[in-house]
Amino acid sequence: MTSTALQGISRLVTNDPTRGAGLLGVVEDAAVVIEGSTVSWVGPRSELGPADQLVDLGGRCVLPGWVDSHSHLVFAGDRSAEFGARMAGAPYAAGGIMATVGPTRAATDEELLARVQRLLAEMIAGGTTCVETKTGYGLDLVTEVRSARIARAAGVDEVTFLGAHLLPPEFAGDADGYIDLVCGRMLAGVLPEVSWIDVFCESGAFDEDQSRRVLEAGRAAGLGLRVHGNQLGTGPGVALAVELGAASVDHCTYLSPQDIDALAASTTVATLLPACDLSTRQAAAPGRALVDAGATVALAANCNPGSSYTTSMSLVVALAVLQCRMTVAEAVWSATAGGAAALGRTDVGRIVAGARADLHVLDAPAEDYLAYRVGVPLTHAVWKAGTRY
């Protein structure tokens, strides 16, 4: 197998504290060898052996590719005008999701796939090499199954079933009837395509009991658990996620002290979505308090047409630093290794021998520039599974 050695790396973020300095396991003046889709060697350049190809990165910083563990890419329609109206004064509410459901049901498979592919291309151009995405703009059997298939066909790394995103109008006044459908035929239909089940446990979406039913049905079907919770106010989402051992609870914008303690004592990752909080003009999520308490924090972009139509994980990292008051090292860790933890993966989010060769080369000598130069596109090159983009 052909080996490619990358050198000229000013700082290599390995996320392996046994190999380098600090939380990020930084190796200075480093080299990395890729064979096929995998990293085969990592170390100081002075110890680099022979390789078939040599690429000099000119003194740039290399990170693991972003692991974006929360997105909603399968949708149709355009909500930019709704966004503009909101910026002129209208508030954000969970019900806005319905504006996307009609166009998504009406779209062809080809239209939906083309949009997912366009957004995935934008993500990889911005350094994101591992992506989770969710169903949840169909809210009927046919469209939820189509959505899951399309996400899988597009090559998304992790697909999540989010039939319980919002109560569709056909079930107005009969939330329990809809939950029956989600836990029954809908779950059975999507099951071959998905690894995870998720529920929007929030005022205006689903309550604690309904959320519990969804998660328990998913677990019984062999799926991992994720929860949308505590986005628009405090609520039962975090406590439920921790109780059921969910891999992640996402948003966490409004947390009680008890929520923070529960997360810190659990294996459930707190996934923050700072671009969503910014885009909905909400408060910044308590990143500093979560890290200080000892919780595992992930960062994700939450790309979706309503509350956060961005794919930029570099912006998310900058916002986590500038608004959630995390350090740059904490934010970079959370957007790589933290995202991997939220997805239960060990093959991504680290640059170590045996990991998938997902590398993000910055046009900067150090990771600090991601926040220091907020808004400036800093992605110089990307490798995903050993292929350069």
Place this chain on the structure above:
Amino acid sequence: MTSTALQGISRLVTNDPTRGAGLLGVVEDAAVVIEGSTVSWVGPRSELGPADQLVDLGGRCVLPGWVDSHSHLVFAGDRSAEFGARMAGAPYAAGGIMATVGPTRAATDEELLARVQRLLAEMIAGGTTCVETKTGYGLDLVTEVRSARIARAAGVDEVTFLGAHLLPPEFAGDADGYIDLVCGRMLAGVLPEVSWIDVFCESGAFDEDQSRRVLEAGRAAGLGLRVHGNQLGTGPGVALAVELGAASVDHCTYLSPQDIDALAASTTVATLLPACDLSTRQAAAPGRALVDAGATVALAANCNPGSSYTTSMSLVVALAVLQCRMTVAEAVWSATAGGAAALGRTDVGRIVAGARADLHVLDAPAEDYLAYRVGVPLTHAVWKAGTRY
């Protein structure tokens, strides 16, 4: 002269309310004709006459190029580590400027020029076609004059003398002696290169009396007036700027009700720097209150190595919307026509016959996407003075 017609413009922001709809004077399905460095015709595509060349923009939105009326591009050194330390807890203070002064004094003209050129290239790649920049990292006669010459040589549109940026250590305890130098030999030395004088009127920099001396000396020498004020707390900067009829007072993060009233009743533009407020973890400037009061607001990136090392006016517009609570139209106006007003120019910031052909083509059908897709690079193409970049 060769004429080039641009069509396939979904929305053309002219900033001429007599030509199109709303504050931005939007023409839908529009065309623009460029001859040489100038716009020669603007209107609906259906009325477009013959032209030598035809460019189809594929249904994209076209804005005037950003007018970035506040930057500090002439400097040397690297403050990313200081930034990282600040993000780990150290506060921002005006004195940080001194960290840049030593390296700037020590740098060669070629090094300084190369940095300015690199940043100008980054700006134009992000849609910025008119740039103001300041001296102020020399703080001695030789380096201030060198800085002004280098800015001029690099092709910056407007050069501002900011000898009164901070008191240099050679004058510790003798601020009045330094002001004598600024108003005397330093001003005389830079005068052939600059159009504006500026002063950092802030606790830790220069007080009201010192600031007044600097501004009056500049006015006597024929320069226009600008003020840095109210960045780190309320203070006399805004009132002084209004009293002296300055073209702009910049930062305006902390304003009293009296400051807002004074700005609204004046011709002084309030220039907000939201990326700086974000990067220093400060409160958002009161954009909404200023617009509601009737003040003229400009938006600028304040690219500098200490408090805001970004060139992204698209991010600035998004932050003005999402954090300062301006509408998208208000923010786009402020980052184009508002910046032009802050620089006393009528040839930029508008797309009308006779204006400089500075055009910013978005990879999006409408200007709302600048905030809706915050963080996603949306610049598709840029024309500056009729040349495509």
